[in-house]
Amino acid sequence: MSVRGVPAAPHAASVLKRQTYSGQATYFEVGLGACGWTSVDSDHIVALATPDYDGGAHCGATVSISDSSGTSATATVADECPSCSSGDLDMSPSLFQVFEDLSVGVFPITWSFS
Numbered sequence: 709m710s711v712r713g714v715p716a717a718p719h720a721a722s723v724l725k726r727q728t729y730s731g732q733a734t735y736f737e738v739g740l741g742a743c744g745w746t747s748v749d750s751d752h753i754v755a756l757a758t759p760d761y762d763g764g765a766h767c768g769a770t771v772s773i774s775d776s777s778g779t780s781a782t783a784t785v786a787d788e789c790p791s792c793s794s795g796d797l798d799m800s801p802s803l804f805q806v807f808e809d810l811s812v813g814v815f816p817i818t819w820s821f822s
Contacts (some may be wrong), residue, residue, distance in 0.1 A: 710730060710759065716808050721784055723816065726820070727820060727821075728819070729760070729818065729820065730795050730816070730817070730818050731757075731792075731793065731794070731795030731796035731797075731816075731817060731819075732792075732793075732796045732797075732814050732815070732816060732817070733773070733775075733796070733797050733798075733799055733804065733807065733808075733814065733815050733816075734792070734796070734797075734798050734799065734804075734813065734814050735800065735801050735803075735804035735810060735813075736755065736789075736798045736799075736800075737749065737772075737797045737801070738753060738786070738787070738800050741753070741755065741787030741788075742761070742767075742786075742788035743764060743767035743785065743786050744767070745786065747786050747787075747800065749787075749800055749802055750800070750802045751784075751786075751802070752781065752782065752784065752801050752803040752806075753783055753785070753786035753787065753799075753800045753803065754771060754783045754784070754785055754786070754787070754798065754800070755785075755786070755787035755788055755789035755792070755798040755814070756785055756787075756788060756789060756792070756797065756805065757789055757792035757793055757794045757796050758789070758792070759794045760794055760795070761785075761788040761789075762815060764788075765774075766785045766811065767785055768784060768785060769784070769785045769821055769822075770782055770783070770784055770795050770821070770822040771784075771785060771797070771819050771820065772819060772820055772821075772822045773803075773807075773810055773818075773819040774817065774818050775807045775808075775815060775817055776815075776816060777818070779806065779807050781803060781806045781807070782822060783797075783800075795819060797819060798822065
């Protein structure tokens, strides 16, 4: 008699990595972030909304971001954005400019953990 193993349920972090989020992109002047390290405007970093930040659980994680025109980029989670709604990303100026001019101020995005 043989017993076939049942695959374990995916770890919560793995499930999060496959989830696609939708929200708004904004930008901010970077510096010392909630994750505990200092970034500069030229770093491709993001701040997650408080519910997505999850107490710092995603600090250092890589996110893949796309806009409606198909432009995409990756960034590192380095900060928390208390004024953002779940799914929004607050971007460093250099990352924002991959997608739009700073004068645009806000635009729709989709993103996921890489």
